Amino acid sequence: MASATRLCPSCNTPLPELAAFCYVCGSATPPAIDRRTGEIAIPDGITASPDASAEMLRKLQDALGKHYELQGLIGRGGFAEVFQVRDLWLKRDLALKAIRPDLSLSGTLMARFRREAEAVAALRHPNIVPIYDIGEADGIMYILMPLIKGESLKQLLLRDGRRPVPEARRILLEASSALGSAHEAGVVHRDIKPENIMLEGKARRVLVMDFGIAKVMDAAGDASLTSSGTIVGTPHYMSPEQASGDPHLDHRTDQYSLAVVGYHMLTGTVPFEGESTRAILFKQMMELPRSMRELVPEVPEALMTAVSKGMAKEAAERFPDIEAFAAAIEASAAEDAAKAAAEVSLAQAAVKQQRRWIVPLAGAVGILAIAVAVALFRRPPLAEPPGKSAGPGVPAAVAPPPPAAGASGAPGTGGNLAAAPAPAPAPAPPPAAAAGRGTGSPTGVAGSGKSEKSKPLAGSAAGTTKTAAAPAASGRGGPSCSNAAGGDDRDLAFRVCTDEANKGNVVSERLLAGLYDRSQVPGHDAEAVTWYRKAADAGDMASLLRLGQLLHLGKGVPQNELDATAKIRQAAEADYQPAWPVLAERFEQGLGGRKSDKEAFFWYRKAAEKGEVSAQARVGDMYARGRGVDKDETEAVRWFRGAAEKGNKDAQYGLGMAYLKGKGAEKSDSLAYLWLKKAADQGHPDAQKEVAKRHS
Structure with a gap:
């Protein structure tokens, strides 16, 4: 270094x-x-030179003339230093941005600086910091602009943390408007970050600044004024294509960076952190951020969806332009308001429904209470044992009446209950109630938990009654998505799961995706991807893993190994166990990134320790070969044995060879043959060859 x-x-x-x-x-x-x-x-054209700030101040003051007073240094950036300047004629404070004194630029880069400044100076927008003048002071290029009275979004986030949704949405919309104007003029900012978004005055008006390092997207493509492959920007907010050093950036790189700013405002953290710049750039290109609602559950779903699309790894998967991004952000406010209004309406309807039932229910309860009281009042007491009379203090009104003529029961027992009120007749079942299977008697309403008694079924014991079984149901609407998806009626499953998925049920979204995934109908693969994405965006790791596998297969979506690995890794790092061996295999094969036996071993070992048999076999093999871990034949045998005993043919072969060669275990031809034969019987080709040798 x-x-x-x-x-x-x-x-x-x-x-x-x-x-x-x-x-x-x-x-x-x-x-x-x-x-x-x-x-x-x-890059060509930049050479280090000694710091000459005192000399620089003199040159700048000479260039500005007597109408301006150059004051103190107020900031530094990657290419420039910023000074406060007093306009003595108009009595206002300005800011002067000059190329840093430790850099001396070639004539080509000086021309590029001037051209970029001229392009920005031509922009007229209330959310862009205007340029008043550009000039040169004995080889030092500078830009004169207003001094902003306020603070940067970076300062606000550092001090107060994540922003309320309305404020974050407003900042995104105003910044998008500024970028839209710049993009229309052919200017790409390439360094959108909280530090370059100023909040001016009490109204906190957004002002996007520092277009000085923007690259003019000139249709003529003047190659003499470009620096191919130069990375300009800040790692935490760089688009994947910018992080890779792609010289052909377009307006969508700004959309990605602004979406990252939105993520930061809504969650209080950047999507990717790392111990080094290179680590962050790698994550920008390879990994997916955690769901915003996982970090902050109250982030509105529509807003999260818009920001997430703006952060798509592939530029083609983002919004076509910054105006479309802004439209989605703005539409999210209306959608969220509509959802909130719907929730309020549902709550109000529920309250009205409760009130509607309270009075009749109270009346019914009162009537029932009176009826019970009357029944108890008129009902004779239980019979006393023979020879005993009512004890003292028993009121005459409740003394046992004489038995009625023709009544059954022993004399004096009070067995006649004719005076008690008759129970109300059971209500007839509604027309839609299902008829009892094999009987002519009606059943109760499905899902009510009650049913009418039916006549004894043919062949049943005398006096025994059965009720018709109600179908498994979700509320009153029939089978649930979970039940329907596991049944044989595909049409019913699609109908029920679509209904539940459209209501935002994440499990139903995944089950519906699975129905499309397993279907052979053209176009259903793409539908599967759509629903897996919805469920994954809501935090369903099973859907995220399957989405990664579909990206690997190119099923329903263009094949994209980078994105596949990113999604599978996100699921694995969220402790979704089924993703561990899948990610391990991708590292082992170098799919969607660099090949890494060490990473592969790490993820195989995690899965193996949780009992994943195929992973146990892979861990044994890696110990045996010393791949991704120090060679340890004893450990290899231990892992092989665990998986072999569970029937894994690769582990059986590995264990058999260990016994055959006496590596990690005492040499034993009989045990070697035993395990090799087991593997051969399951079709392991190498084991079959070894067994064949011993038969020849």
């Missing part, structure tokens, strides 16, 4: 001469990453 010969422009941390970003604060510095080697390289 090069020795520390320069300072971070933002925090003054000593940095290696070729550092692209400060490892403390993340600020960009002029060098870029060579995409071929992954190492840092200085």
Whole structure:
């Protein structure tokens, strides 16, 4: 590593001469990453020069003339230093941005700086910091602009944390409006981050600044004014294509960065962190962020969906332009309001329904209470044992009456209950009630938990009654999605699961996706992907894993190994156990990223420790070969044995060979043959060859 010969422009941390970003604060510095080697390289035209701030101040003041007073340094960025300037004629404070004194630019880059400044100066928008003047002071380029009275979004987030949804939405909309104007003029910002979003005055008006490093998207494509492959931006907010050093960036890179700013505002954290710049850039390209609602459950679903789409790894999967992104953000407010209104209406309806039943129910309860009281009053007491009379103190009104003529029961027992009120007749079942199977008697309402008694079924014991079985139901509407999806009626399953999925039931979304996934109907693969995405966005890890597998297969979606690995890894890191061996296999084969036996072993071992048999066999093999872990034949045998005893043919073969060669276990031909024969019987080709040798 090069020795520390320069300072971070933002925090003054000593940095290696070729550092692209400060490892403390993340600020960009002029060098870029060579995409071929992954190492840092200085773009053509930039050379280090001694700090000459005193000389710089003199040159700038001379260039500004007597109408402006150059005051103190107020900030530093990756390419420039910012000074406060007093306009003596108009009595206002301005800001002057000048190329940093430790950089000297070639004539080509000087021309590029001027051209970019001219492009930004042509922009007229209430949410873009305007440019008043550009100039040159003896080789030092500068831009003159207003001094903003307020604070940056970065300062606000550091002080107060995540922002309320209405405020975050407003900031996104105003920043989108600014970027839309710039994009229309052919200017891509390429460094959207909270630090470059100012909040001015009491109204907190958004002002996007620092277009100075933007690349003019000139249709003529003047190659002499570009620096191919240069990475400009801040790692935490870079788009995947920008992180890879792609020189052909378009307006969608700004959409991604602004969506990351939205994620930061809504959750209080950036989507990706890392111990180094390279680690963050890798995550930007390879990994998916945690769901915003997983971090902050109250984030509205529609807003989360819009921001998540803006952060799609593939630029083609984002909104077509920043205006469409803004429209989705704005529409999310109406959708959220509609949902809130619907919830209020449902709550009010429930209250009305409760009130509607309270009075009749209270009346019914009162009538029932009176009836019970009358019945008890008129009912004779239980018979006393023979020879005993009512004890003293028993009122005459409740003394046993004489038996009625023709009544059954022993004399004096009071067995005649004719005076008690007759029970009310049971209500007839509604017309839609199902008839009892095999009988002519009606059953109760499905799902009510009650049914009328039916006549004895043919062949049943005398006096025994049975009721018709009600179908498994979800409330009163028939079978649930879970039950229907496991049944034989596919049409019913699709209908029920679609209904529940459209209501936001995550499990039903996954089950519906599975129905489409298993269907052979053209077009259903794409529907499966759609529903898996919905469920995955809501935090369903099983759906996220399957989505990754479909991306690997190219089923219902264009094949994308990078995105497949990112999704599978997200599920694995969320402790979704089935994803562990899948991710391990991808690392072992180098699918969607670099091949890594060490990472593969880590994930196989996690799965193996939870009892995943195939993973236990892979761990045994990696110990036996010393792949991803130090070679340990004893450990290999231990893992092979555990999986072999559960019937895994690969483990049976590995254990048999260990006994055959005496590696990790005492040599034993009989045990070797036993396990090799088991593996051969299951079709393991190498085991079959070994067994054949012993038969020849």
